Every structure is written in C-alpha cells, then in structure tokens.
Amino acid sequence: MSEGWESYIAFPARVPIVASKSMLIKIGSKADQYFHALMTRVFDCCGFLSKHATKRLIQKIKNINPNVIQLHNLHGYYLNIPILFDYLKQSGIPVVWTLHDCWAFTGHCVHYTCVKCNRWKTGCYACPRKNSYPNSFVFDRSRQNYAMKKKTYADIPNMTIVPVSFWLGDVTRQSMLGTYPICVIQNGIDVHTFRPRTEAVRRIRAQYGLDNKYVILGVATGWSEEVGLSTFFRLRNKLSSDFAIVMVGCTSDIIKQLPNGIIGIARTNNVDELASIYSAADILFNGSYQETFGLVTAEALSCGTPAIVYNATACAEIVTKETGYVAEAKDEMQVLKFILYDSELSCEERNRRSLICRKYAIEHFDKEKKYNEYIDLYKQILDTYQ
Incomplete structure (x- = not known):
C-alpha cells in the first residue's frame, strides 16, 4: 500500500478479524470449514471440498480484477484447489505463491522429513504420515491427492513460486512445481520488536x-x-x-x-x-x-x-x-x-x-527488506506479462 496499490486479503471465516488497512474478504463459513475438516478426518480430502465457498471467492476476485494474486497456505479446510486453479489458468492474472511448508506438492503431509519419505518426488501412496495434519484417521487418498494436485497445477500461465527458505527452494525444484520460476524470499521478522531488551x-x-x-x-x-x-x-x-x-x-x-x-x-x-x-x-x-x-x-x-x-x-x-x-x-x-x-x-x-x-x-x-523483495518481484512480473 505504501507503493500506492490497493490490497485485498481473503481469509478463512473461522479466523478472527483483526484491524487491517487492507480490504478484507471472508471465505466461506465456519460450518463449511468444520465440515471440510470432518470429511478430511475420514476421507483424506483436504483442499478438495468447499466448492461453493471457492466459487464465491472467485466471483469477488473477478469483481476486483487484481494485477497480481498472491497465494499463501491453501490448506486449512477452506478452499477447493482444482476450482481455484482452473480460474487462475483462465484469468491469466500473474500468480505469486509463497510456500510455507511442503503440502502443496505432497499427497497429504505438510512435512515429510521426520519419516524420511521421498515419495512426493514421483508419486505419493500409503502415506506414513496419514495421521498427521491434515489428519485422516480412516482412508488414505495420498495417491489420488498427489495425482489431482499434479493435474491441477499444470499449465498455469504466469505463476512464480516463492519458498521461504533456500532448503525449501531446493526441495520445490525437485517437486511437481519445479517447472515454474522459483524465487526464494526468506521469512522476515520485526527487528524493531525483536531487539535486545x-x-x-x-x-x-x-x-x-x-x-x-x-x-x-x-x-x-x-x-x-x-x-x-x-x-x-x-x-x-x-x-x-x-x-x-x-x-x-x-x-x-x-x-x-x-x-x-x-x-x-x-x-x-x-x-x-x-x-x-x-x-x-x-x-x-x-x-x-x-x-x-x-x-x-x-x-x-x-x-x-x-x-x-x-x-x-x-x-x-x-x-x-x-x-x-x-x-x-x-x-x-x-x-x-x-x-x-x-x-x-x-x-x-x-x-x-x-x-x-x-x-x-x-x-x-528484516521484514521491511523482505517486503521490498516482494514488491520488486511483483514489478518484475508485471513488466514481463503486461
């Protein structure tokens, strides 16, 4: 906003609203998200429900007609990723997707290193972390989830992936998202708050x-x-x-x-x-x-x-x-x-x-420096695609 741009933030309905200078968009309802979470506990389907909530969000995005769409975590029982990415393909709007964990390219888990699993490189199945977040206590759909994600992410015209660490960047390059431009921007902190006291x-x-x-x-x-x-x-x-x-x-x-x-x-x-x-x-x-x-x-x-x-x-x-x-x-x-x-x-x-x-x-x-890295990336993308 300091650059003169308008900012819209879309977030799950169950998240409490906080003061923000951005224009806020609530996604879905608490009931929808609880249902999504419940179905995931049984059917391992995180990211593949909430169809109506996602369609309503897309309509709001169409009304805004943004220059850039910035994605963060898409797990959390509030979005349908195939519907969202179908829209992103059709719209042609530049997308910057910040990866905070590994869920985007696995069939189930957000982290895999504790079980030394590398199935995400070629195709997940029989997930050893099925009972970890996003927990599924009955069915294992990691094979189907992996295949659906790979199909969903194919051929997004203007997408850049931003891992929050160099390690995650190296991992992402080996994943189904490795064909997209990858630009590492490490997380930032408030160095004015976190200072020697x-x-x-x-x-x-x-x-x-x-x-x-x-x-x-x-x-x-x-x-x-x-x-x-x-x-x-x-x-x-x-x-x-x-x-x-x-x-x-x-x-x-x-x-x-x-x-x-x-x-x-x-x-x-x-x-x-x-x-x-x-x-x-x-x-x-x-x-x-x-x-x-x-x-x-x-x-x-x-x-x-x-x-x-x-x-x-x-x-x-x-x-x-x-x-x-x-x-x-x-x-x-x-x-x-x-x-x-x-x-x-x-x-x-x-x-x-x-x-x-x-x-x-x-x-x-310093988070201010990290913000500037994002601004520079947005400008570079807009100069390239517009």
Whole structure:
C-alpha cells in the first residue's frame, strides 16, 4: 500500500478479524470449514471440498480484477484447489505463491522429513504420515491427492513460486512445481520488536529464578518430539545445577511433566515479553529437525542471543559460525558439547557475539527488506506479462 496499490486479503471465516488497512474478504463459513475438516478426518480430502465457498471467492476476485494474486497456505479446510486453479489458468492474472511448508506438492503431509519419505518426488501412496495434519484417521487418498494436485497445477500461465527458505527452494525444484520460476524470499521478522531488551534481563531472570545461571532457551508454538521435547529432558539430566532450561509455549499438561531445572512458560501473544525472554537467555536451542524456515531462531538472533540448531532442513541456513552452532541432526551429545563450550566464553566474547547476532539478523531477516523483495518481484512480473 505504501507503493500506492490497493490490497485485498481473503481469509478463512473461522479466523478472527483483526484491524487491517487492507480490504478484507471472508471465505466461506465456519460450518463449511468444520465440515471440510470432518470429511478430511475420514476421507483424506483436504483442499478438495468447499466448492461453493471457492466459487464465491472467485466471483469477488473477478469483481476486483487484481494485477497480481498472491497465494499463501491453501490448506486449512477452506478452499477447493482444482476450482481455484482452473480460474487462475483462465484469468491469466500473474500468480505469486509463497510456500510455507511442503503440502502443496505432497499427497497429504505438510512435512515429510521426520519419516524420511521421498515419495512426493514421483508419486505419493500409503502415506506414513496419514495421521498427521491434515489428519485422516480412516482412508488414505495420498495417491489420488498427489495425482489431482499434479493435474491441477499444470499449465498455469504466469505463476512464480516463492519458498521461504533456500532448503525449501531446493526441495520445490525437485517437486511437481519445479517447472515454474522459483524465487526464494526468506521469512522476515520485526527487528524493531525483536531487539535486545537489556533493561528487562534483570527482571526476567529474577522472575524465574535464573540469577547466576547459564540459561538455555527453547521456544515452540506446540511442544512435541518433532521439536525436541524429550531432548530438553535428557539435556537437563546431563547438566549441572549451574544451568537452567526455559521452555516457552508449554501447555499446562507439559508444564506438569517438566523435571526440576526446567522452567515451563505458557505460550504468550505478548511479543515484547517474548523478546525480553530471548534477551535474558544465554543461548537458544532449536531442537526441531523439520523446519521450512525457523522463525524462533531468527527472532533470537535479532535479540542478540546466539542459537544451536540441527543440520536438518532449513535450520542450518539461518545460523553462521559467528552467530551460533550447527549440530548434526539429533546428535544430542554434540548439542551438549556446544552448550558447555559456550558457557565457558568470557563476558567480553559473549557481548561481542551478541552484537554480531543482532547485526546479522537486521541484514538478513528484516521484514521491511523482505517486503521490498516482494514488491520488486511483483514489478518484475508485471513488466514481463503486461
């Protein structure tokens, strides 16, 4: 909008409306989306229902007649992708599709690395992640879904794919979408919000009893084995009382399971408080081994906190030798070694590295710079196709 363009955002009806300067378009109804989700639980058909909702959305798009259509996640039980893409083929309007996960080119799942499945390259079947989101507890339609997606995506005249990481870009080039132009634009963060909160460090450490401790931080929107839940437990057993582990994003059930020496904090929507927690930690450990970007790692770096990540999927591309450590996937002993090494660094070394982390995040993950990359892409596409 700062470029003088009008902006319309279409979103599922079940998502709460928030203040926006864009013109908002609600897609379908809550009842339709609940039905779509229920049918998916039985028939594994995410993305292939909601016909009427999609047709009504298309009519609104026709009325707007946009210069560019920007797609994000199309899963979530609110769209019919064959109907949507049939319209995109006919309209000829340039399409930019940002991929935040792998669902677009698999027969079912949003991530496949935890089961080391590569069927998405040639054709999905007998999905080993059928019970994962978008969950299907009865039928497995991964073969049919894959074939339908491949047919649906064929011959879109003006479509550019934008993966949010270089890892996802490499994967996409090997997928059914690999014939389209691919332009990687990494996710961005608000570097003004996620900044070192030195004034809050003393308060946070006192609040959670962290004084004189080396603090290892973990942050997740939902804790599970896929993001390293039990790894934090085992690390706790190997560390002395001079170390403390803080896990943000815990449910009440998870908090009840935490052993002594691990502090659980419920998920917070207060980003200022989250930035303060990042700032109070000595190091972030991102124990996930299937990330299509890794926002929490970028947020920590922006707050001046170095990170330990696994050399798996997109995690390793965010951290450099100057801003943290990269351990081999699931190598907990190497993670432990990095923690112990880092804890021995002098205050001067830590302060110097904190400045490097902050500078690196500003240079590489500032969302304003990412917005400009999208604007440049839109202009390039419009110059080419109009």
